[in-house]
Amino acid sequence: MHLLGFFLGLAVGIGFWVWQQVQLHRYLGRLLRPLTSHFYKMRLLLIPRLRQEIAMVKQHEQDLQQLLQTYQDLLNFAPVGYLQVDEENQLLWCNRQAQEILYLQSWQPEQVRLLLELVRSYELDHLIEQTRDSQKPQTGEWVFHRSCEDAAEMPTIKSLALRASSLPLPNGQVGVFLENRQPLLDINEVRDRSFSDLAHELRTPLTSIRLVVETLQNRLEPPLNRWVNRLMQEVDRLINLVQSWLELTQMEANPNMQLQAKAVELRSLIASVWETLEPLVQRQHLSFSYSGPENLWIKADKARIYQVFLNLLDNSIKYSPPYTNIQIQAKILSTKDNDPASPILEINLIDSGVGFSEADLPHVFERFYRGDKARSHSPQDGNSIGAIVGNGLGLAIVEQILIAHGGSIKAMNHPETGGAWMQLQFHEVMANSLSQDYS
Template sequence: MTLLAAVAVGLAVAFVSLGAYVTVRQQMYRNLDDSLKDRAVQAANNGVLTNYYNLQRISSDALGLSDIRVGVYLDSGQKVNAKLSPLPPMNATELAVARGTAPDGYSIETVGTPNSPHFRVVAVPARFCPREDDQACDDGETLQAALVVAQSLKPIDRTLHNLGIVLWAIGLLGVIGAALAGNAIAQSGLRPLARLTAAAESIARTEDLRPIPVTGSDEITRLAVAFNAMLAALARSQDRQRRLVGDAGHELRTPLTSIRTNLDLLAQADKRGGLRAEDRQQLLDDVRAQMDELTTLIGDLTELARDTPQVRDAELIELSNVVEDALLKVRRRASGVEWDVQLSPFPVWGDERLLGRAVTNLLDNAAKYSVPDDTAGHRTDGEPLGRVTVRLLDGVLTVTDSGPGIAEADLPHVFERFYRSSEARSRPGSGLGLAIVKHAAEQHGGMIYARNAPNAGAQFTLWLPHAATQSR
């Protein structure tokens, strides 16, 4: 900020100084040119200086021309200077005026070198009388010439030099002042940023995610507000991870305890001579069921623990095919359920594995609650024990079961991790299936919601955007 202020003020002062210098220089030259031209024309018209006799005898002081050089340049190339006045600079430009070939009829130019005085030279046309006596010349005796008046630019150069020094001094002082002011403003303006930096370093050191105090309404304040929002999001993520770990430990303890108990019983029975074949098979089946439940729970935990904000490496998927594959899996496990399926093609961009798992969870959940708890997975007299309706229309997947529905108090919580209603605790499951469905829907830019169907049973609706409207 200090450098920026100094550079900005320096450039501004440089442009203003250059403009002022050029303007003053041009105005001084313009005033000098007007004065020289007016005096030269007046002197040429009154005939005093265009007479050889007068030019050699009358001092230029008497004509108010004491600060300039005066001379006559004849069209023949002859140069005549005034009394007590050095000859002014004369060259081809003034000769052109004397011969009447100058474009404007007169000329104004600056003559001089770095090692010689600078003059502003004005030449105007005149008729010159060459008589050396005081008698007037007849018209036929006058010669065509140019009256040349030259004034030294030393006073103007000195003035411009002093002006340049003043402008440089003012510019330098302005840059120094701007740098000091910029440094003061930077220190004052960045002090809140320094506090924010110290707070960030303290958070990194102590892992304390409490928000930092915010005062003011400037950009630094906006940064602090955004930083606090980030801390809040990070705190929520940590809280979710802690709850996930705690709930996972609780849920894992149940199948592990059951497996350990069954294995201990099996080991003790073997020491006493073993169990009957049917009892041993029942115990092994129970262990196998607990292992399956544990495997499913670990897979669900792994999926939820990723907590990624969006699907990576998405591919074009036909959603109806995903639903059909999930139906094949669930139908084998739920033989006592009648399925009413109607699917229409619908392409989406996404992760086929994650979407398949979400749809499978929806169908498993519907099949589980569509049959009575005491007859799940069995038929009675060949009649189905439950009915599940599946519809996929325009990217909206609706799954409706024939179960008792969802209690109003449980509806807001059905998609929470490990949440299980009192009715669900008697059935197998970990409470993660619907959480994975919500996770998959959010990752694909969709949504999932639950309600009770008009004719009893729970209804889950999963919406996903069309592939044409999704970003890959």
């Protein structure tokens, strides 16, 4: 009896639980039926829009791919080389010009290899590392010696003078533009050789013309001899121009030219140059001042250094207003390591003329450069003293002479006088100058 009651109660409880679950599912069904219908309708509305967005993304991707291909085609036909490396200096891509310049015959566009494996150029690798480290554009120039796997082709491969401009890219990548400057250097070499040959050929007829003019000078009376004197001045000017051109060409072709180096006392040499230019000084009523050590001994070719100061002082005299002063300031500088055994002698030559324009300053040492008319013409033209004055080559020769002596020259405008400021530096200072002047 008890067992029957137990099973009857169990059956009633299970039945009641089943009834509750059925009622609950019915209630949830009635509750969710409107929402399910809404979501279904929303899905029907969103599917076309989603398909439209997907189509737009695909079209945008195609446009980007087409634009990328256009840029690659432009770079491929560009007259300069371009290459791009990743953060590990692996070559990702380069154009045709870069392949020709760097002789990348074995590289294929789908290959990713270390740039240093393909191009044996420490300078290029160092430029890329500098760009990545500084995150700033860099430039560099060097002579690239191309390598070749075929030994038979080695004699035909020529070294190239390259100029590179690099810029940092996202994700550690670096892009490099390469310019082959060798054709320009070859053209300049051919031009210089042609001018030198022409100058050699001109010397003989100019000498003959001068002899004829000298003969006419002795036979003509005033006022006819005035024209002959003028002709003599122009012939001398042409002879000086030819000689200066030959001299400059020889210096540039052989920077380590043979110098008759010996002890030279610079203070007295400058004084002798000033005495040579005394006629021009008196005409302009100019004065000269020197400040610095009295005994300045350097190891140099006396004739060449005399030529340097002759040209510089003559230019200062030309462009200085009357009754002004030309200054020469000398001092001995210590080196970066404060080594008394290797000091630097600095000489500043300052005038009170019109100075240089900012556009002319980077070019004043170029041959035949004519800048501001205020400094390219002087009433004393034609009366200059010395073989290198007034022909447009003087400052170029001065620079080459100083380079041959291991020195340098810089052109500026003095902030106080407003005139030209030439700063010379010599490294071969002798112990005679150091004993009392160097500290």
